[in-house]
Amino acid sequence: MAGVGFQRWVRTLSKGKISGISGLLPACRSGEILTYFPINIGEIAAAAKKYNIRVEDYKPIADNGEGYGDYPQLPDRSQQDRDPAYQWDHPDLRRNWNEPMHWDFDMFIRNRVDTSPTVVPWSTMCKQLFGFVGFMLFMFYLGDKFPAYQPVGPKQFPYNNLHLERGGSPDVEPEEVKNYEI
């Protein structure tokens, strides 16, 4: 078994048009590796066929030196956004077999970013939430400035402010301390 594989490998290396180790990779042999940014209609059609998209839907990512090649720009919609009732091939992923994957597919899985439409527009949501938090912070600041407490006064002691208990001499006449008013 291994011997058969080895012989095929040797034959491929000797016959292949593409040099080096790339000649062994199946994708390289038929020229399916990432090509450069498609320019003419022929390259666009070939790229669309490679990625299993219709030519009308195929739109390459802009060529600004980031190295995306001819990878298609798919709509930024998450898996959660897709129809839950449709009979997907992979129901948990909401994806069909051999469907073109978004470049950021791992971000758009159902456990992560969700792009499904919200009840209320994004700007309204942000305004309401941050407005609420800001209002609360402002009110807490005011509440700190004007705290709520029960009225208290200084502690009052009987017997002329505890004159004897505080070490005052019994001979000395203490000053009269009246803690009441009639």
Added chain:
Amino acid sequence: MHPTTLMYTSSLLLMFAVLLYPLLVTFTSLPLNNDWASSHAKTAVKSAFLISLAPLSLFLSTGMEAVTSSWTWMVTTTLDITLSFKFDHYSIIFIPIALYVTWSILEFATWYMHSDPLMNRFFKYLLTFLVAMLILVSANNLFQLFIGWEGVGIMSFLLIGWWHGRADANTAALQAVLYNRVGDIGLILGMAWLATNVNSWDIQQMFILSKNLDMTLPLLGLILAATGKSAQFGLHPWLPAAMEGPTPVSALLHSSTMVVAGIFLLIRMSPLMENNQTALTLCLCLGALTTMFTATCALTQNDIKKIVAFSTSSQLGLMMVTIGLNQPQLAFLHICTHAFFKAMLFLCSGSVIHSLNDEQDIRKMGGLHHLAPFTSSCLTVGSLALTGTPFLAGFFSKDAIIEALNTSHVNAWALTLTLIATSFTAIYSLRVIFFVTMGTPRFLPLSPINENNPAVINPLKRLAWGSIFGGLLVMLNINLFKTPVLTMPAELKLAALAVSILGLLTALELATLTSKQFKVTPLRTPHHFSTSLGFVPAIIHRQIPQLSLLLGQKIASQMVDQTWLEKTGPKAIANATAPLASATSNMQQGLIKTYLTLFLMTLVLVTLISAT
């Protein structure tokens, strides 16, 4: 060793042994009994509860607390870590209550999870969680507490994602882990600060050695930890999402035990917080905001478990407020009483859900007080206890908290928010009772309503006893550490009751409006705000992961290569030298005559100058 200490440590050791035995049995390859869950797991917890009554009665009669340190883990020049247990007022009272509630929940779970093929694993997870919780509660040093802390976090993840085939359950489990992790940052920050400045993680040593230090930074860390674990505002979305887990999980973890771990940490560390006004104010304001916000969200939810989850979050906010009032013992009392009635509310919800064939929407329930009278009664008793009905369990702790709030020198807005939240509690509690038990049924006639199973009735009965008498029993037997203010105007004394009755009447009025339809739809803006949970999940769960994941992807795949090869490497050198080269070569225009003339002129000038 003193006999009492010996009794405490022996009981705890026996409790751990009793709880770990069923877990160890599962590690062999022998098949388990058919009723392993009931005969081993539930019995273990029941036995552990009965064992824990021994230290409790000893503590109640003698009032003696103990700290034991045994095996030394690590000794360095600056830090010692030992296996150390603290048997104080808090742990000795909390452990029996936690075990009592867990026993009831496990018995209920033998009915609820009966059709689950992996029921034994479920019970194993619950037991592991319980062991981690006991470690957390009895820890005398932060390291041991951290072990318990992480343990309960991990078990929470595994239990929330129990039905892992469901993507929403996985998302909820992830949320729980991530939000708890953010809180853990705070705990680790606090631990690191304490290790470097106070050189100890031992509770007694930390309290003594930090007397003259400015503890603001570690306290902020601990408050962040409590915010994460106890779902305070900012790190709260995981708690309602955690309702994806089975109802016994919600009852045990997300109402009675795990979520109070954050508050428990702050209670343990309260001597550090006593003199730090910043930390106290932060706790007060954060707790008040949490309790009001989550009570607002609870008003419009339609899933019965979500309503109870938000109710839990609101009560946790109230506990945080109590800590902010410098009353840790009242917060602890509220933890104890809250465990009873909240677990009972969840078990009633579970009973109702299963009876209606897994229907969780309260708009599709109704009339259950005829069909499931025991469950409805327990639901009513639990809700009454929650709202602080006089002389039920919740009254003793909640009323004491509101009284303390009214008579303290507090932020006026925090006071207002807490009172508003108390009235909202009554509103959504009545909403639940109205939709679930009153009126006519709104579900299909052929529903498997059956509460005649002792596995349902007995736990509910036990927790109902706890919800009615638990508060009184605890209050009668403990000594209050701080003198409560007993003299206040009648308005303040009755404030909590008045506000709850006001809420109740409002809710009754709104409930009767459902059959009259004065307005076609409610005011949309506040309704959307409440239904969409304040838009917090919508904004936070989209923006932050998107930013970090996009940035991560960009950095990993494009930016690193682009930076090193194009911006700073070979291409950059080429791009930088090309203009230099072209400028230089542009200068070399090949003007030989001009060059020679200049050369000759320079030579002449030099000759002339040197000659003179």
